[in-house]
Amino acid sequence: MLRGMATVNFYADDLEAAKDWYSELFGIAPYFQVPGGYYEFRIGDYHHEFGIINRAYAPAAASREPGGAIVNWHVDDITAVFDRLLELGAKEWEPITKRGDSGFVTASVVDPFGNVLGIMTNPHYLEVLAKTGSA
Missing domain, CATH: 3.10.180.10 (2,3-Dihydroxybiphenyl 1,2-Dioxygenase, domain 1)
Known part of the structure; x- marks a missing residue:
């Protein structure tokens, strides 16, 4: 069964701008990166993982509109x-x-x-x- 949130992933066309924006919001730099593809932060009381993925790697059916x-x-x-x-x-x-x-x-x-x-x-x-x- 579900035991807890492990990672939340967001997509961004401009990965570097998203990394900078979330670094500013969280007050920290990502702790892990795959150049050109992924940045990950650990945030909050339980160090939940917050990832930003280059939208080029999004599932084909993923919406480009906010929602879900x-x-x-x-x-x-x-x-x-x-x-x-x-x-x-x-x-x-x-x-x-x-x-x-x-x-x-x-x-x-x-x-x-x-x-x-x-x-x-x-x-x-x-x-x-x-x-x-x-x-």
């Missing part, structure tokens, strides 16, 4: 992160949206390379961190 599944990354201050993404040139996909009364809030943007990046405040994520002593 959205991975929502937990953030502590959704407004600040959303604003930072917009400052860096991302476009709003879904505005900051409260999901009921349990503390879940989501938003998403389209990065300058056509990928949807989701963010959220997620009380369950914080509960897991607290249980592992990582909070």
Whole structure:
């Protein structure tokens, strides 16, 4: 069964520009690279892998339009992160949206390379961190 997210991959026509954009967003350089083909970052509390692949290697049926599944990354201050993404040139996909009364809030943007990046405040994520002593 699924045990946890291992790697999220985004595609970009301009791989170098995408690497630079995400390096600026994450505040770190990629830790792994395949020249001309792939860059990978480890980010967040669990060092999840975030990869950027040269779009030339995308599956033939892959859409060039934003859409599909959205991975929502937990953030502590959704407004600040959303604003930072917009400052860096991302476009709003879904505005900051409260999901009921349990503390879940989501938003998403389209990065300058056509990928949807989701963010959220997620009380369950914080509960897991607290249980592992990582909070």
